[in-house]
Amino acid sequence: MQPVKSYNCVRCGNDFASQMALKHHFQTKHIGRVYCDKCGTEVLREKLKEHEQIVHCKDEHNLSREYLHWDQPQQHEDKFVASGKSVSCRMCGRSFGTIHSREQHERQDHHFTASQRARMSTAFCADSILDQRSPQLLQIFVETNLRPQMGLMRVACGGEVENFIDLIQKCCPLTVTRLIKGGSYFKGTDTRSWSDIDVVIFSSSFLNIDDCKEKISSSLCGLENNLMISAMSNRILVERKASHSLQFQFKCFKDLHIHHFDVIFCYDLLGPIASQDAKRNLYRQLYNCGDDVKIQLYSISLLKYQVDFVKASTLGVKDLIRLVKHWFKTSLAKPTEANRFRRLPSSYAVELITIYVWQLAGKPIFFSLVQGLRAVLKFLVNYSDILIIWCDHYDKNFSIVKKVLQKESRPFILDPVNPTFNVCENSNAWDEVTHVAQQSLLKPLLSGVQAKAPWLFTNNW
Structure with missing residues (x-):
């Protein structure tokens, strides 16, 4: 029996049964489109300048304030929508139809071998926590270096943050009907060196999602202008104005640290108390939507539930999350010009993985951070087997869940x-995470460590 011949699109990697189908696909999806040199996104040729201005360029006001980078800005991660990152080449940003075709392209066109991956992924810092040998010292390190300062300092910080959020509402050019607060600060997973805050503003000024999408850019400009003439303008540094959010740094209590804000406007789909039917209807809209911006806007209504899910974890779990985030920051190499499109797992993914591993252990209230870190790293080594589903807000038998699982x-x-x-x-870059996790398990802190109850299940990994 002759194998079925397929025709591969050189631009996106999708396969087609005939040359006619491939030609039709290329004409409708790729003709007139070019790749953005900065992010690798394929956009209409006539929209390239507009794309660069919205996504990549700071406005003149920000350029004049370039010297005010109080803290080294970190890249804000995409929220709620994947945007095809798993199928985009980490070297050139080109997108493919499948992960397999993307990996094949990286091997053939960029000679991305196992040894090259090892060189480009690993960069243990000089004073890595993995070089310690004492679990007690690790606990002290987390309490004194990662966990935010408690007591009066935390109270003062909380007051500053709430006052600034009140200012954002006053500077809002739209009628504010409801506001949701998220990010690591409100989930309780922020560290001494990094705190991000999401502020979602729902407004009755929007008639629907399409109206919101149409007006959101001008609304963000109005908010930015009002903040820049407010009494706190000298404590604000606008980092980036994306198509659907305003991102900036805010100097907190006595200029001791920085909070990274992400302000988003949205039409309120669910309201303050959502029924199960309202959620199911939202899930259907999400599943059938093909517009990334509208997916973001639809999903924003679920932010409160995401925050509550992580926030419900114990202090020990939140310390473990901080430790795993620190491991990512100090063990994996930063991208270079050669692999500038590499994208590591989001901090939200890190939080969920850590919570899941803790749940597998039976949700212990008190546990060894060494045992917890070892368990998370061993879990990451087998990344291709990761399959995690929670059913607190939806049922496994819900048609949308079944369709997603079929992929x-x-x-x-x-x-x-x-x-x-x-x-x-x-x-x-999950393969890079696996490599660094394997190397980390050989370090003094974890080498030779045996699993103890309730972490004995990790011996099967």
């Missing part, structure tokens, strides 16, 4: 409040 992509972490979103799809 059988791995790794797979279904957002606990959004059954249309595989959180793992934001990354195209």
Whole structure:
């Protein structure tokens, strides 16, 4: 029996049964489109300048304030939508139809071998926590270096943040009907060196999602202008104005640290108390939507439930999350010009993986951080087997969940409040994470460590 011949699109990697189908696909999807040199996104040729201005360029006011980079800005991660990151090449940004075709392209066109991956992924810092040998010292390190300062300092910080959020509402050019607060600060997973805050503003000024999409850019400009003439303008540094959010740094209590804000406007789809039917209807809209911006806007209504899911974890779990985030920051190499399109798993994915591993251990209230870190790293080593689903907000038998599961992509972490979103799809570098996790398990802190109850299940990994 003759094998069925397929015709491959050189631009996106999709396969087609005939040359006619391939030609039709190329004409409708790629003709007149070019790749953006900065992010690798394929956009209409006549829209390239507009894309660069909206996504990549700071306005003149920000350029004049360039010297005010109080803290080294970190890249804000995409929220709620994967944007095809798992199928985009980490070297050139080109997108493909499948992860397999993307990996094949990286091997053939960029000679991305196992040894090259090892060189480009690993960069243990000089004073790595993995070089310690004492679990007690690790606990002290987390308490004194990662966990935010408590007591009066935290109270003062909380007051500053709330006052600034009140200012954002006053500077809002639209009628504010409801506001949701998220990010690591409100989930309780922020560290001494990094705190991000999401502020979602719902407004009755929007008639529907399409109206919101149409007006959101001008509304963000109005908010930015009002903030820049406010009494706190000298404590604000606008980092980036994306098509659907305003991102900036805010100096907190006595200029001791920085909070990274992400302000988003949205039409309120669910209201303050959502019924199960309202959620199911939202899930259907999400699943059938093909517009990334509208997916973001639809999903924003679920932010409160995402925050509540992580926030419900114990202090020990939050310390473990901080430790795993620190491991990512100090063990994996930063991207270079050669692999500038590499994207590591999002901090939200890190939080969910850590919570899941803790749940497998039976949700212990008190546990060894060494045992917890070892368990998470061993879990990451087998990334291609990761399949995590929670059913607190949706049922496994819900048709949307079944359809998403049929894709059988791995790794797979279904957002606990959004059954249309595989959180793992934001990354195209899981293989690098696995390599660094393997090397980390050989370091003095973890080498030779035996699993103890309730972590004995990790011996099967």
